[in-house]
Amino acid sequence: MNIKGVLTVFNKEIKDLFRDRKTLVVGILIPFLIFPLIFGLMGRGIESSTKKVEENLKIGVVDKGNSSLSKFLKSQQKVTVIDSQDIQKDVKDGKVYVGLIIPENFDNMVNENKQVDLKMVMDDSSQSSMMAQGSLGAMIEAYSKEVVKSRLTSRGIDPIILTPFTTSIETVSKEQGGFTKFMMSLMLPLMLLMYAVSGPLAAAIDLGAGEKERGTLEPLLTTQTSRMNLLFGKFFAITVMGVIGVISSIAGLMISMKISPGVFGGKGGLSFPIPALVIMGILTILLTMVFGALELSISIYARSFKEAQTYLTPFTFIGMAAAYGTYAMEIKNVSLFLFNIPLVNASLVMKELINGLFNPVHIAITFVWIFVYAAAAIAFARYMFSRERVIFRT
Amino acid sequence: MVEVRGLSKHFKEVKAVDNISFYISPGEIVGLLGENGAGKTTTLRMIATMLKPTSGTALVNGYDLIKEPHKVRSQIGILFGGEVGLYDRLTARENIRYFADLNEMDSKEAEKSIENLIKLLGMEEFIDRRVGKFSRGMKQKVAIARSIVHNPSVMLFDEPTIGLDVTSSKIVQDFILSCKGENKSIIFSSHSMQEVEKLCDRIIIIHKGKIVEDGTLDEMKTKYGQDLEEVFLRLVGESR
Numbered sequence: 001m002n003i004k005g006v007l008t009v010f011n012k013e014i015k016d017l018f019r020d021r022k023t024l025v026v027g028i029l030i031p032f033l034i035f036p037l038i039f040g041l042m043g044r045g046i047e048s049s050t051k052k053v054e055e056n057l058k059i060g061v062v063d064k065g066n067s068s069l070s071k072f073l074k075s076q077q078k079v080t081v082i083d084s085q086d087i088q089k090d091v092k093d094g095k096v097y098v099g100l101i102i103p104e105n106f107d108n109m110v111n112e113n114k115q116v117d118l119k120m121v122m123d124d125s126s127q128s129s130m131m132a133q134g135s136l137g138a139m140i141e142a143y144s145k146e147v148v149k150s151r152l153t154s155r156g157i158d159p160i161i162l163t164p165f166t167t168s169i170e171t172v173s174k175e176q177g178g179f180t181k182f183m184m185s186l187m188l189p190l191m192l193l194m195y196a197v198s199g200p201l202a203a204a205i206d207l208g209a210g211e212k213e214r215g216t217l218e219p220l221l222t223t224q225t226s227r228m229n230l231l232f233g234k235f236f237a238i239t240v241m242g243v244i245g246v247i248s249s250i251a252g253l254m255i256s257m258k259i260s261p262g263v264f265g266g267k268g269g270l271s272f273p274i275p276a277l278v279i280m281g282i283l284t285i286l287l288t289m290v291f292g293a294l295e296l297s298i299s300i301y302a303r304s305f306k307e308a309q310t311y312l313t314p315f316t317f318i319g320m321a322a323a324y325g326t327y328a329m330e331i332k333n334v335s336l337f338l339f340n341i342p343l344v345n346a347s348l349v350m351k352e353l354i355n356g357l358f359n360p361v362h363i364a365i366t367f368v369w370i371f372v373y374a375a376a377a378i379a380f381a382r383y384m385f386s387r388e389r390v391i392f393r394t
Numbered sequence: 395m396v397e398v399r400g401l402s403k404h405f406k407e408v409k410a411v412d413n414i415s416f417y418i419s420p421g422e423i424v425g426l427l428g429e430n431g432a433g434k435t436t437t438l439r440m441i442a443t444m445l446k447p448t449s450g451t452a453l454v455n456g457y458d459l460i461k462e463p464h465k466v467r468s469q470i471g472i473l474f475g476g477e478v479g480l481y482d483r484l485t486a487r488e489n490i491r492y493f494a495d496l497n498e499m500d501s502k503e504a505e506k507s508i509e510n511l512i513k514l515l516g517m518e519e520f521i522d523r524r525v526g527k528f529s530r531g532m533k534q535k536v537a538i539a540r541s542i543v544h545n546p547s548v549m550l551f552d553e554p555t556i557g558l559d560v561t562s563s564k565i566v567q568d569f570i571l572s573c574k575g576e577n578k579s580i581i582f583s584s585h586s587m588q589e590v591e592k593l594c595d596r597i598i599i600i601h602k603g604k605i606v607e608d609g610t611l612d613e614m615k616t617k618y619g620q621d622l623e624e625v626f627l628r629l630v631g632e633s634r
């Protein structure tokens with residue numbers, strides 16, 4: 001192996017891959033667009049229905065007695081109270097978000113200290129209706145408290161006896177964006193693992209089996225360059241394509257966090273400390289190399305594009321399985337043993353880093369293992385490239 | 395010069411090539427004639443160091459293919475039949491240049507060699523266009539240029555005209571004759587006696603991995619009679 005020979009192969013493969021529209025679309029454009037698209041649509045839906053209800057809460061009311069409750073509702077800001085003839089129909093048609101049926105003798109009953117039965121009408125298939133129902137419930141609750149207060153005061157009792165305790169909540173994570181962090185610790189390892197697997201895939205198929213199918217492998221092997229130059233030139237080109245794929249999918253995720261923050265639980269932007277970012281970056285690149293080498297080994301064994309695709313599709317599931325396996329795992333008390341399991345360890349370390357945990361032992365174990373996997377994967381690729389049975393498989 | 399000494403290749407039980415020996419002198423075109431599966435491709439692949447012989451060896455311009463495979467590869471060029479095997483997304487020049495670089499030529503050398511080949515093969519019009527949309531004849535020229543860009547003194551042709559139309563076949567045959575003019579040692583494999591008869595100085599008939607006849611056209615004609623097609627059929631039929 002020599003650097004010049006490796007570079008010759010690398011340069012040619014990169015040039016070739018970048019001229020392939022299919023590789024660019026599958027490897028770079030789709031990973032880049034997928035998150036902004038998905039979250040953009042999801043975010044738009046959630047945000048728009050929230051906004052509509054917040055700006056103008058339309059309540060349909062059946063109130064023959066023109067009660068004090070409906071006057072109270074009318075006095076609230078951003079609320080429109082509409083008298084309704086057929087309340088079920090109006091809610092169903094979306095003319096109002098939610099309906100309220102107030103008995104005719106409401107005020108009398110309240111004055112006589114009797115319990116009044118109110119009915120809310122909602123459409124539980126509509127996001128807006130459910131939100132509106134929540135708001136209406138809160139308003140009724142507030143009015144009910146007013147009523148209780150005045151009853152107690154008229155009897156000379158301090159209303160404070162009804163609230164013996166007050167509670168307030170303090171969160172442990174000091175920074176803003178705790179929810180964003182939670183979402184990220186679920187999604188980022190999943191994504192990075194999946195892209196470490198699928199990022200190099202298209203290039204690996206093209207540079208291994210593709211070379212056989214097009215009949216270019218044999219002429220290549222007659223040149224003076226060594227098989228190891230061919231292997232490493234291809235391997236680095238595949239790694240670069242894989243890493244570009246990972247980067248574009250992360251860029252896509254960052255952008256979608258910017259344009260639809262609602263989905264990620266608020267505006268509080270997420271900033272990782274630099275060392276965490278660097279470790280996650282290196283981890284992902286190493287994993288991409290591991291999978292790139294494995295995929296290339298199998299691709300060179302395959303006789304055609306089709307065959308390579310068949311052999312390599314299961315790889316994507318392996319990545320997903322590991323990520324899903326750790327998806328719901330509570331990182332606070334993970335057993336050390338898990339850091340010896342391929343992929344699971346990488347996923348867990350990423351989760352820790354996202355949550356601001358920096359455990360040198362976990363990181364060290366994981367890195368040692370990944371170097372072992374990388375060395376093994378490259379050794380496997382070397383073995384495959386030097387076997388006549390593989391290269392000239394018929 | 396190529397000197398093959400007791401070369402064998404076994405794939406499990408199959409003796410694809412079974413202890414063959416022959417030699418080729420500079421300026422000589424030798425036809426390696428045999429049916430499908432006779433062992434032609436395996437023989438040429440071993441000489442090109444793509445496959446390791448089970449036993450035996452060959453010397454290419456004095457370099458031993460077992461001990462100095464890298465040196466051997468610097469001496470030979472190969473042209474395969476069937477698919478031309480070019481990179482569609484690269485231009486003709488980039489395709490040829492890639493092989494010049496892989497053969498460890500320096501930049502000046504490579505450029506000069508490519509310019510010569512452009513003129514020789516008449517590729518001026520399409521040299522900087524991507525290969526993907528080329529006609530078969532154009533692709534054939536690029537494949538030829540690629541096989542010889544590093545100016546090897548030994549040329550191996552493995553059924554190079556298989557599946558080619560008349561025009562493309564002519565391009566290849568003219569190229570083989572021009573190699574002879576440059577005093578290269580040439581092996582040309584084929585399953586057609588007609589084609590071999592037209593181009594070759596000497597014919598080696600190979601059957602089931604063994605050489606069954608080796609001689610010049612004249613020697614064969616005096617030994618067997620004028621109809622060499624008939625001779626070929628008899629020879630490969632005999633040992634069936």
Ligand SMILES: Nc1ncnc2c1ncn2[C@@H]1O[C@H](COP(=O)(O)OP(=O)(O)O)[C@@H](O)[C@H]1O
Binds near residue numbers: 408409430431437
């Ligand atoms: N890579 C291989 N693995 C197993 N058997 C092979 C391989 N290559 C060739 N053979 C066998 O060796 C014999 C000679 O094949 P080959 O050299 O391709 O013949 P030819 O080129 O004369 O048609 C055939 O029986 C073929 O099936």
Ligand SMILES: [Mg+2]
Binds near residue numbers: 434435552
């Ligand atoms: Mg053959």
